[in-house]
Amino acid sequence: MSVWTMLGGPVFWLLIALGVTSVLLFFNRLIALRRAQMGYEDFVRGVGNVLEQGNAEEALALCDETPAPVARIVAAAVRHRTASARILREAVDTTGRAEVGRFERRLALLAIIAQSAPLLGLLGTIVGMARVVIAVGGQPLVARVDLMGGAMQTLGAAAAGIVVAVSVQVMYGMLRVRLDHLTADLEAAASEILGILAAHREAVA
Numbered sequence: 001m002s003v004w005t006m007l008g009g010p011v012f013w014l015l016i017a018l019g020v021t022s023v024l025l026f027f028n029r030l031i032a033l034r035r036a037q038m039g040y041e042d043f044v045r046g047v048g049n050v051l052e053q054g055n056a057e058e059a060l061a062l063c064d065e066t067p068a069p070v071a072r073i074v075a076a077a078v079r080h081r082t083a084s085a086r087i088l089r090e091a092v093d094t095t096g097r098a099e100v101g102r103f104e105r106r107l108a109l110l111a112i113i114a115q116s117a118p119l120l121g122l123l124g125t126i127v128g129m130a131r132v133v134i135a136v137g138g139q140p141l142v143a144r145v146d147l148m149g150g151a152m153q154t155l156g157a158a159a160a161g162i163v164v165a166v167s168v169q170v171m172y173g174m175l176r177v178r179l180d181h182l183t184a185d186l187e188a189a190a191s192e193i194l195g196i197l198a199a200h201r202e203a204v205a
Contacts, residue, residue: 011124069099121161128154
């Protein structure tokens with residue numbers, strides 16, 4: 001009996017490949033989310049101080065030099081600072097949704113793997129059971145190795161499907177919590193920069 005058969009067959013190895021891909025994707029997204037999070041309070045206040053001095057171009061340059069979603073939201077607010085309150089708010093909201101959506105799209109693959117892994121495990125179980133049935137019904141004398149091969153394929157695929165699904169679901173949940181925190185920070189930063197611009201307008205008026 002080959003190692004391939006003993007460890008669960010092709011479905012088992014497909015699940016292993018999906019599991020490895022999920023781990024790599026998890027760390028890639030984890031690093032990206034950690035880089036995206038920053039102490040927005042000091043940054044927004046710093047931009048506000050620059051705007052109070054009448055240096056809008058310097059404020060935009062400061063945003064462009066900061067590779068973070070908060071900076072892009074603040075930059076959108078600065079660019080639309082002379083527009084009406086409604087247009088200003090829409091520009092900030094649109095930028096915020098785009099930033100959050102960019103991270104959500106990249107998390108979708110993990111959710112798909114978590115949902116499909118149990119079904120792939122079930123497929124491997126069916127394939128393994130089919131092998132046992134064929135071995136029993138196709139030969140007058142069934143070798144023990146044939147039955148063991150089918151049983152191992154069945155158990156291996158089922159176990160791999162459950163392990164991959166649970167692991168990926170945990171990874172997805174951890175990233176989702178970080179994304180929720182990032183979303184809350186973006187909303188707070190948007191409210192703060194809008195408040196600064198509103199106060200600046202009142203002072204000028």
